[in-house]
Amino acid sequence: MRITANQxxxxxxxxxxxxxxxxxxxxxxxxxxxxxxxxxxxxxLSECLGMYYEIxxxxxxxxVLESIKATLESRGINxxxxxxxxxxxxxxxxxAERRRASSYSRALxxxxxxxxxxxxxxxxxxxxxxxxxxxxxxxxxxxxxKKRGQLDAKVAEVKQLLVTQLQHxxxxxxxxxxxxxxxxxxxxxxxxxxxxxxQTQVLSVVPGSSGAMIEQAIRKIAQELLNKVEEHIxxxxxxxxxxxxxxxxxxxxxxxxx
Numbered sequence: 001m002r003i004t005a006n007q008x009x010x011x012x013x014x015x016x017x018x019x020x021x022x023x024x025x026x027x028x029x030x031x032x033x034x035x036x037x038x039x040x041x042x043x044x045l046s047e048c049l050g051m052y053y054e055i056x057x058x059x060x061x062x063x064v065l066e067s068i069k070a071t072l073e074s075r076g077i078n079x080x081x082x083x084x085x086x087x088x089x090x091x092x093x094x095x096a097e098r099r100r101a102s103s104y105s106r107a108l109x110x111x112x113x114x115x116x117x118x119x120x121x122x123x124x125x126x127x128x129x130x131x132x133x134x135x136x137x138x139x140x141x142x143x144x145x146k147k148r149g150q151l152d153a154k155v156a157e158v159k160q161l162l163v164t165q166l167q168h169x170x171x172x173x174x175x176x177x178x179x180x181x182x183x184x185x186x187x188x189x190x191x192x193x194x195x196x197x198x199q200t201q202v203l204s205v206v207p208g209s210s211g212a213m214i215e216q217a218i219r220k221i222a223q224e225l226l227n228k229v230e231e232h233i234x235x236x237x238x239x240x241x242x243x244x245x246x247x248x249x250x251x252x253x254x255x256x257x258x
Contacts, residue, residue, distance in 0.1 A: 003059050011060040012067040015051070019068070022047055023093045038212055039122065041131070046121035048089050049108050053118070056085055068092055086112065106135040126212060127152070129219070154222035162187070162218075173202050187214050 003011075022044065029040045055064050068088050069079050077091055087105040094101060107125070111134070116124050128134045173190070189206040206213075 005063075008060040008063040011058070012064045015055065015064050016067055016071060019051065019089070019092050022051070023095070026093050026095075038126075038130070039210075042122035042125055044093065045104060045108060045125075045131070046118045048086070048093055048104075049111055049116070049121055050118040051089050052086050052108065052112060055089075056112075084109065103131060103135045107131045110134050110137055126215065127219075130216075150226060151219065151222055154226050155219055158218055158222045158225065171202060173205075176205055189213060189217060 026044055029044060055061055058064070065085065065088065069083075072079050072088070072091055075095075077095075079088065079091070084105065086108045087101070090101050090105045090108065094104060111121060111124065114124075125131060125134055128137070187209070189209040190202050191204050191206055192200040192202045194200055
């Protein structure tokens with residue numbers, strides 16, 4: 001059903017109200033939790049993605065975008081006619097410096113390209129490795145899907161290994177005033193210093209180790225194990241290739257002297 005110009009303007013005004021509310025929440029996050037909580041950032045970005053899904057392709061899209069641009073320009077923010085919708089939304093909500101806004105909007109464009117749902121956005125970003133990691137990609141490929149599947153399987157394997165390792169811990173460290181339960185209720189993080197001998201001095205518990213931080217650490221362990229496997233396969237392939245070259249050379253030699 002076609003909507004009137006007045007209805008489009010009403011939709012645009014309602015959209016700006018939503019964006020203003022989201023921008024206000026961003027200010028609270030930036031004041032109280034900035035660089036402390038990925039969860040807060042991912043929630044804000046997921047709602048930006050939701051606004052994009054709501055605006056893009058709607059019958060009032062053109063009017064809504066004109067209203068967003070006009071509001072940004074009234075704040076002294078320059079926008080081009082070709083500025084992507086997600087970039088406009090990020091600029092409106094985050095009012096961030098250029099590099100950060102560009103990183104956020106690139107990550108959201110990848111999410112939109114892969115049709116990531118608003119509800120799954122935070123988990124999706126965490127699995128990929130964070131906003132910067134998502135922003136550096138160009139979208140999902142078959143190889144990416146394969147590697148993610150391998151990583152997820154290795155993460156599950158690492159978690160099981162950690163459970164087994166509880167019976168044979170590398171070390172026990174004394175309780176400190178910094179130690180308190182992580183929100184995972186299972187694990188915490190420690191910080192240490194590597195010695196020239198290859199040993200590690202455990203120096204302190206990391207206070208407030210969140211479940212997200214621990215999950216990221218586990219994924220890093222899993223990724224390193226996968227890297228070791230790939231290195232081993234590559235080394236074996238190189239050995240096999242060298243053996244094949246040597247065998248071919250030997251056969252050629254014996255043919256020559258026969």
